[in-house]
Amino acid sequence: MARINLFEKVEGTIPEKYKYRPVEELAARVREIKAQLGNRLFIPGHHYQKNEVIQFADAAGDSLQLAQISAxxxxxxxxxxxxxxxxxxxxxxLTGDNQTVVLPDMRAGCSMADMADIEQTERAWIALQEEFGDTMIPLTYVNSTAAIKAFVGRNGGATVTSSNARKMLEWAFQQKKRILFLPDQHLGRNTAFDLGVELSEMGLWNPLKEEMEYPDGKADDIKMILWKGHCSVHENFRLEHIEQLRDTEQNRKILVHPECSYEVVQASDLNGSTKYIIDVIKAAEPGSKWAVGTEMNLVQRLASQHPDKDIISLNPEMCPCLTMNRIDLPHLVWSLERIIKGEPVNVIKVNKQTASDAKTAIERMFAFV
Structure with missing residues (x-):
């Protein structure tokens, strides 16, 4: 299926020479360029980034924090x-027309975001309106494309993050009887269940088959329409991992992200956003033991930052988010040197109409939270 190109980009391939430059030389070059550009340069970094990259971030955060900082x-x-x-x-x-946003490596995508494209979503909306009428409001996790955010903005909905999903669902249920939740079924299911929505009141829209998968309940009972998407990282935390720890280490607490499956979240001790996970570990008693179900770079960083606590990954065979890890030190240096030359590469530019509609959805979230 062809995808509509909703952004313009200046794209290139990193020269081989960057891949073989010593780490110390690359790090020194980042520091040099940051000093040269001063306040003209801002580097936000997500918590899932490698240490070699996150050390140079002017601000580190989760999706909500970085969205607010960008705004x-x-x-x-x-x-x-x-x-x-x-x-x-x-x-x-969220930034001004005079500001240029660069992604050091265009291959750094998100498999979850790619599970809902705009053509699929628009067809689904038509089909669901035929089924449920004007009783729905769309919400999208910020882990979605600008096109999906724009669709939600045009149709009266808002974006959500894992930090504010509960508040945004409460808001949405005040607007309409039903919510179409994109693109992560697990965050939608876990949040709705916490609000008292029964599993029998949640349907699953399959974008590949373009049909609803109903639970045991009746179609009229549906309150949550979950898009059949997921995070490939968090789906790798399974119930068997929890059961094994319960058998061998009863005193190890289990803390997971709500992008994990319903079964894993229900069996854990605590669940919450990336910021919540960081805050819980920070406040935990020295000597406490934790198994954390989220991205491996963050788990390893938490273990390093809190040596007085015993912190492991819930899945012992877990690997970092592969797409997030495509941002590395060579790509960062390359993108910075291209800026110095006046030839920025991999510029992200969302077209004006898409940006305007998407901003509407984002600002609805900001207004409520």
């Missing part, structure tokens, strides 16, 4: 976003 930034000429594509799109949507 507030009016000083930097260049924003070099160390995250994935949808995050850089959001930064471009």
């Amino acid at each position: 507030e930034n009016r000083e930097a000429d260049y924003i070099v976003f160390c995250g994935v594509h949808f995050m850089a799109e959001t930064a471009d949507i």
Whole structure:
């Protein structure tokens, strides 16, 4: 299926020479360019980034924090976003026309965001309106493309993050009887269940078959229409991992992200956003033991930052987010040197109409939270 190109980009391939430069030389070059550009350069970095990259971030955060920081930034000429594509799109949507957003490696995408494209979504909306009439409001996780955010904005909905999903669902249920939740079924299901929505009141829209998968309940009972998408990282945390720890280490607490499956979230001790996970570990008692179900770079960083606590990954065979890890030190240096030359590469530019509609959805979220 062809995808509509809703953004313009200056794209290139990193020269081989960057891949073989010593790490110390690359790090020194980043520091040199940051000093040269000063306030003209701003580097936001997501918590899932590698240490070699996150050490140079001017601000580190989760999706909500970085969205807010991007919205507030009016000083930097260049924003070099160390995250994935949808995050850089959001930064471009929220920053000024005079500011340039760069993604060091265009391959840094998000498999979850790619599970809902605009053509699929528009067809689904028509089909669901035929089924349910004007009883729905769309919400989209910020882990979605600018086109999906724009669709939600045009249809009266808003974006959500894992930090504010509960508040945004409460808001949405005040607007309409039903919610279409894109693109992560697990965050939608876990949040709705916490609000008292029964599993029998949740349907699953299959975008490949273009049909609803109903639970045991009746179609008229449906309150949540979940898009059949997921995070490939968080789906790798399974119930068997929890059961094994319960058998061998009863005193190890289990803390997971709500992008994990319903079964995993229900069996864990605590669940919450990336910021919530960080805050819980920070406040935990020295000597406490934790198994954390989220991206491996963050788990390893938490273990390093809190040596007084025993922190492991819930899945012992877990690997970092592969797309997020495409942002590395060579790509960061390359993108910065291209800025110095006046030839920025991998510029993210969302077209004006898409950006305007997407900003509407984002600002509805900001207004409520």
